[in-house]
Each structure stands twice: as structure tokens, then as C-alpha cells.
Amino acid sequence: xxxxxxxxxxxxxxxxxxxxxxxxxxxxxxxxxxxxxxxxxxxxxxxxxxxxxxxxxxxxxxxxxxxxxxxxxxxxxxxxxxxxxxxxxxxxxxxxxxxxxxxxxxxxxxxxxxxxxxxxxxxxxxxxxxxxxxxxxxxxxxxxxxxxxxxxxxxxxxxxxxxxxxxxxxxxxxxxxxxxxxxxxxxxxxxxxxxxxxxxxxxxxxxxxxxxxxxxxxxxxxxxxxxxxxxxxxxxxxxxxxxxxxxxxxxxxxxxxxxxxxxxxxxxxxxxxxxxx
Amino acid sequence: xxxxxxxxxxxxxxxxxxxxxxxxxxxxxxxxxxxxxxxxxxxxxxxxxxxxxxxxxxxxxxxxxxxxxxxxxxxxxxxxxxxxxxxxxxxxxxxxxxxxxxxxxxxxxxxxxxxxxxxxxxxxxxxxxxxxxxxxxxxxxxxxxxxxxxxxxxxxxxxxxxxxxxxxxxxxxxxxxxxxxxxxxxxxxxxxxxxxxxxxxxxxxxxxxxxxxxxxxxxxxxxxxxxxxxxxxxxxxxxxxxxxxxxxxxxxxxxxxxxxxxxxxxxxxxxxxxxxx
Numbered sequence: 368x369x370x371x372x373x374x375x376x377x378x379x380x381x382x383x384x385x386x387x388x389x390x391x392x393x394x395x396x397x398x399x400x401x402x403x404x405x406x407x408x409x410x411x412x413x414x415x416x417x418x419x420x421x422x423x424x425x426x427x428x429x430x431x432x433x434x435x436x437x438x439x440x441x442x443x444x445x446x447x448x449x450x451x452x453x454x455x456x457x458x459x460x461x462x463x464x465x466x467x468x469x470x471x472x473x474x475x476x477x478x479x480x481x482x483x484x485x486x487x488x489x490x491x492x493x494x495x496x497x498x499x500x501x502x503x504x505x506x507x508x509x510x511x512x513x514x515x516x517x518x519x520x521x522x523x524x525x526x527x528x529x530x531x532x533x534x535x536x537x538x539x540x541x542x543x544x545x546x547x548x549x550x551x552x553x554x555x556x557x558x559x560x561x562x563x564x565x566x567x568x569x570x571x572x573x574x575x576x577x578x579x580x581x582x583x584x585x586x587x588x589x590x591x592x593x594x595x596x597x598x599x600x601x602x603x604x605x606x607x608x609x610x611x612x613x614x615x616x617x618x619x620x621x622x623x624x625x626x627x628x629x630x631x632x633x634x635x636x637x638x639x640x641x642x643x644x
Numbered sequence: 645x646x647x648x649x650x651x652x653x654x655x656x657x658x659x660x661x662x663x664x665x666x667x668x669x670x671x672x673x674x675x676x677x678x679x680x681x682x683x684x685x686x687x688x689x690x691x692x693x694x695x696x697x698x699x700x701x702x703x704x705x706x707x708x709x710x711x712x713x714x715x716x717x718x719x720x721x722x723x724x725x726x727x728x729x730x731x732x733x734x735x736x737x738x739x740x741x742x743x744x745x746x747x748x749x750x751x752x753x754x755x756x757x758x759x760x761x762x763x764x765x766x767x768x769x770x771x772x773x774x775x776x777x778x779x780x781x782x783x784x785x786x787x788x789x790x791x792x793x794x795x796x797x798x799x800x801x802x803x804x805x806x807x808x809x810x811x812x813x814x815x816x817x818x819x820x821x822x823x824x825x826x827x828x829x830x831x832x833x834x835x836x837x838x839x840x841x842x843x844x845x846x847x848x849x850x851x852x853x854x855x856x857x858x859x860x861x862x863x864x865x866x867x868x869x870x871x872x873x874x875x876x877x878x879x880x881x882x883x884x885x886x887x888x889x890x891x892x893x894x895x896x897x898x899x900x901x902x903x904x905x906x907x908x909x910x911x912x913x914x915x916x917x918x919x920x921x
Contacts, residue, residue: 374662381686382868383662385651409658426839562703562867588865588873590839591659595872596865623912635900 373405376418379527380563380593384420386413393487397479399531404487410591412488414455416480416526423591424490427457428620430557433587433630434599435461436622438520438553439468440615441601441608445519446470449547451507451535453524454480459494462522464617471500472518476531478504508534514547521548523556528567536567538574545578551605554579560594561586565640568598572641575602583608584637585630587621599630650682653695656804657840657870661697663690670764674756676808681764687868689765691732693757693803700868701767704734705897707834710864710907711876712738713899715797715830716745717892718878718885722796723747726824728784728812730801731757736771739799741894748777749795753808755781785811788820795825800833805844813844815851822855828882831856837871838863842917845875849918852879860885861914862907864898 371388386407393404403415411424422430435458439445446469448462454475462471471494475481481502484492494500503510507523521544525532534540535556544554558564558571568584575582579602589597601608609631611624632640648665663684670681680692688701699707712735716722723746725739731752739748748771752758758779761769771777780787784800798821802809811817812833821831835841835848845861852859856879866874878885886908888901909917 372660381664381684383649385660385662387658407658560867562865586865588839588863590837590871590873594867596867621913623910625910625912629906629910633900633902633906635902636898 373403373413373415375420375593377527377593378529379559382593384593386410386420393483395479395483397477399477400479402479402483404483414484414488419527420591421526422455422457422491424488426589426591427491429587429589430592430597431457431461432619432622433585434458434524434555434557435522436615436619437585437599437627437630438522438555438601438608439465440611440613440624440627441603441606442519442551442553443612447518447549448472448520448522449474449518450522450524451510452526452532453522454478455484455488456481456492456494458522458524459500460491463494463497463499469499471497472503473500474503474505474507474510476504476506478502506531506534508540508543511540511543511547514543516546516549518547519549519552521552521554525557527559536571536574541574542578545604548604553601553603553605553608555599555601558598558600560592561596561598561640563594565643568600569641569643571600575600578602580604581607584632586632587630650680650690650692652697652870654804654870655806656836659870661870663687663697670760672756672760674754676754677756679756679760681760691761691765696804697868698803699732699734699768701765703866703868704768706864706866707869707874708734708738709896709899710862711735711801711832711834712799713892713896714862714876714904714907715799715832715878715885716742717888717890717901717904718880718883719796719828719830720889724795724826725749725797725799726751726795727799727801728787729803729809730799731755732761732765733758733769733771735799735801736777737768740771740774740776746776748774749780750777751780751782751784751787753781753783755779783808783811785817785820788817788824791820791824793823793826796829798825798829798831802834804836813848813851818851819855822881825881830878830880830882830885832876832878835875835877837869838873838875838917840871842920845877846918846920848877852877855879857881858884861909863909864907
């Protein structure tokens with residue numbers, strides 16, 4: 368890498384990642400975070416928050432499709448969807464692809480991320496213009512604490528669980544998420560890398576287990592998140608989220624019904640993960 | 645990353661990876677390559693050849709188990725095994741775990757890698773002392789061109805397919821590999837990242853298809869190889885390599901019979917990959 372370089376500052380990663388910067392597109396301090404968008408010749412536009420890569424235009428669909436389409440297809444009728452975080456809009460875009468969704472509420476602490484995405488990441492931010500979308504600028508944990516039986520899906524699309532995002536993964540907050548769901552509701556959260564953060568994954572799984580009927584874990588391989596074997600912790604008040612309850616009728620680039628079923632960790636790998644300390 | 649840093653120089657990778665260096669353990673020019681072994685606080689010892697990370701002590705088992713144990717369990721009786729490359733010994737270690745293996749031939753162009761591994765990577769190089777092991781210092785493509793019906797398995801454990809390793813993936817060399825196998829034999833090769841090198845993966849699959857009865861692709865997620873969604877191209881003169889023909893009775897850390905079956909790419913993902921240009 369020569370010329371202008373962005374070096375990621377991820378306190379969670381034992382490898383440092385560096386990207387060539389073709390052009391700095393946006394660099395600003397929002398109310399809560401340092402935001403940077405640059406263009407890389409391979410990845411296209413890259414969104415960075417507080418020194419950590421959040422997405423690249425080239426490969427964001429792997430993450431956003433897997434985070435959103437799996438719970439959307441595991442629920443028989445996801446009319447009311449809550450997204451916590453996800454200010455870039457990628458998850459919202461996936462949610463509003465579905466006609467069955469009547470209301471998509473995004474609770475994002477930092478409206479500055481939404482604003483920047485609307486300006487500079489048009490392929491991500493399309494869902495903000497959807498009439499079913501409602502944006503609340505507030506803390507996700509606070510919102511969950513005051514919500515009862517309102518959503519069919521809750522999707523946690525947070526930054527790394529240090530700083531503000533940490534509060535979303537406490538046992539208390541996960542119990543509030545359970546209460547905020549309607550009967551049969553599904554909860555899903557991005558829970559970091561199985562290579563680099565197995566302790567965190569295990570912790571979230573163990574906190575979810577006493578609260579929900581069914582708790583499970585699925586993964587996707589991501590090139591631009593440190594550790595890359597990315598996990599999604601999913602928990603259901605209803606059936607097993609491994610089952611695809613609705614045929615996939617929305618356009619996707621990676622997600623298929625087969626990918627859905629295949630993404631769940633084999634039992635032997637899951638058991639080994641959970642047996643460790 | 646502060647202090648002494650190793651920055652990977654991988655012409656194949658659109659991200660640059662940097663590792664903290666706690667101690668330089670070995671740095672030498674072999675007959676063919678620049679070799680570096682350093683210690684990183686998280687990954688343990690890291691082997692670098694010509695500026696590219698080949699393995700880390702912490703996570704090498706994902707790669708070596710998947711490269712070797714899948715074909716070893718897909719063959720009914722793998723008595724004669726050929727490894728091309730793999731001078732660090734990790735693949736050989738996996739092969740000689742099996743009592744059914746009567747002969748393990750390693751053809752490695754660069755004996756300097758083997759020597760360094762024996763000195764500094766004891767957990768990798770254990771198989772070199774096995775009486776069934778035979779090491780030949782020569783070019784793998786040349787060896788295949790002069791070999792007929794001798795092996796049950798051929799495992800290509802090469803560096804990136806630029807420079808010497810490129811010759812292993814020509815149609816001619818793959819046809820020689822076919823001829824070097826006994827009836828029912830299985831060929832497997834590491835074939836780079838599905839995120840960063842889909843063209844190369846596709847090319848190898850297309851070259852194997854007219855030669856072998858069955859051609860398939862399996863993957864594992866690796867944190868320390870650029871692009872990380874790592875592929876293994878497997879081809880068989882006999883049955884479908886997705887099937888586990890022998891119960892796993894050797895010690896493994898990641899590989900299980902379930903992992904074996906699960907590692908193969910879902911059909912929908914495979915078809916999409918092969919349909920692209």
C-alpha cells in the first residue's frame with residue numbers, strides 16, 4: 368500500500384488492516400463519533416467510524432443480507448421490525464425489500480451517520496425514503512427498556528461492543544429485547560468474530576439462553592471485518608430460526624434459502640465453542 | 645500496532661495486513677525464497693515467505709486440517725499420499741496421523757522451508773521424523789509429469805499461484821495429476837480466497853471439470869489469509885468427496901465428519917460463482 372493510506376484502529380483486532388485511499392469523500396465529527404468515508408480502488412466507498420471500518424460498497428451485502436434476511440425469512444409474518452443502530456441504512460434497505468413489513472423503526476444514537484449515508488452512500492441509504500420507515504435518534508438500550516410487545520423482529524446492527532454498543536448486550540437489555548417482542552418474535556444481533564472474539568460470542572449466547580425458547584448462531588465470512596468469521600446471535604420466542612418459513616421473493620446477491628440453512632454453525636463446532644472458557 | 649511491525653506484501657490482496665512483532669526468530673534467504681519467522685503476542689510464531697504470511701501457530705490447524713482431513717476421509721483407503729509444497733509440515737502432520745497411510749511423499753521445491761520448520765516450528769514439523777515420510781526437493785509440476793498411477797491422494801499445499809506455484813494449476817499439470825493418481829484417487833489444492841480471487845477459483849474448477857469424474861469446492865474461514873474465505877478445489881477419480889467414507893478416529897481441533905459435509909459450498913452459491921465471468 369503506497370500513497371494515501373487509512374490504517375484501521377481496532378482495539379479488538381490483533382491484526383492491523385490498511386486500505387489505499389484514492390479520495391477522501393467525507394471527514395467529519397458527528398455528535399458522537401468520528402466519521403470518515405473514503406474511496407478505495409477495489410472496495411469502492413468505505414465507511415469508517417471511530418477508526419473502525421463499518422462497511423465497503425463492494426462487500427457490504429454479505430453482512431447486511433445475512434443480518435436481515437435470515438430473521439426476515441424465519442418469521443412467518445414480520446410486520447413490525449426494529450433496527451437498533453445501522454445508521455448507514457444497509458440493514459434497513461434489506462428490511463424494506465419485504466412487502467410484508469408494515470413498519471420499520473430505526474433507533475440510532477447518532478443521526479450524523481444517517482445524514483452522511485444519505486449524502487454519500489446512495490446504495491445503502493435507499494430505505495430512509497420509504498414511507499414505512501421511522502427514525503428515532505436515541506439510545507437503543509433506553510428504547511428497549513420502555514417498549515413492550517411491539518415488534519416481530521429486533522435487529523441489533525451495532526458497532527463493536529465497546530462504548531455505547533456495550534449496553535446492548537447486558538442480560539438486562541437482552542431481557543428488555545425479549546419483552547419488546549410480540550409473541551413468536553425473533554431477536555438477532557451481530558456478535559463479532561468467531562476467530563477473534565469467541566469469548567464475546569459465548570457470553571451473548573449464554574445470556575440469551577435463559578431468556579429465549581431457541582438460541583442459535585450463524586456465520587458468514589467477511590473480508591473487511593477483523594477476524595472475518597462473522598457471527599450473528601439469533602434467538603426466538605417462537606420456532607427454530609434455522610427454518611425458512613417464507614420463500615425468498617426479494618432480490619438478493621448472496622442470501623438464498625439454502626444459504627440460510629447452511630449458515631448455522633454445525634452442532635459439533637457450536638458445542639466445542641460453548642464448552643470452552 | 646506500535647513498535648516493531650511486519651507489514652505483509654501480498655500483491656494479491658487489496659487490504660494490507662500488519663502484525664506486531666515481539667521477536668524476530670529467524671530471517672534468512674533460502675535457495676528460492678525470503679523466509680521470516682517472528683513471534684506475535686496473539687498468534688504465536690508466524691511464518692512468512694516472500695513477504696506473505698503462510699501460517700500462524702494459533703490458527704494454522706483450520707487450514708491444515710481442512711486441506712488434509714477432507715480428502716483423507718473421502719477416500720476409502722488412502723495408503724499412498726503425495727503432498728506438493730507444504731514445506732512447513734502442517735499438512736504432513738495431518739496425513740501421518742492416519743495409520744492407513746503407508747507412504748507420505750512430500751515434493752517441495754525449497755528444502756530451506758523444511759529446515760526452518762524443523763528448527764523453529766516444532767508443532768508443525770513433527771511428521772518429518774515419521775518413517776513413512778519421504779521428502780524430494782524438486783519442482784512439483786515436474787514430479788507430476790513423470791508419475792503414473794502411484795498415489796491415492798495428491799494434496800497441493802502451495803504458496804500463492806504466482807511464480808513457482810503458477811505451474812501447478814495449468815491444464816497440463818492438472819492432467820498430469822490425474823494420471824499420477826491410482827484409480828479412485830482424489831486431488832485437492834488450496835485455491836485462494838472466494839472474496840478476493842473468485843476468477844482464479846473459477847478457472848481451476850473449469851480446468852478440473854473435463855479431467856475428473858467429480859469436481860467440487862469447499863471452504864473455511866481463515867483470519868490470517870488475505871480475503872479469508874479460503875477455498876479448496878477437490879476432484880475425484882472415484883466417488884463424491886463430499887461423502888465421509890471413513891469415521892474420524894484421529895485427533896483434530898476443528899475437523900469433524902459434520903464439518904466435512906458442511907464445508908462444501910451450497911449449490912446456489914457454487915452455481916452463482918461459476919455463472920459469473
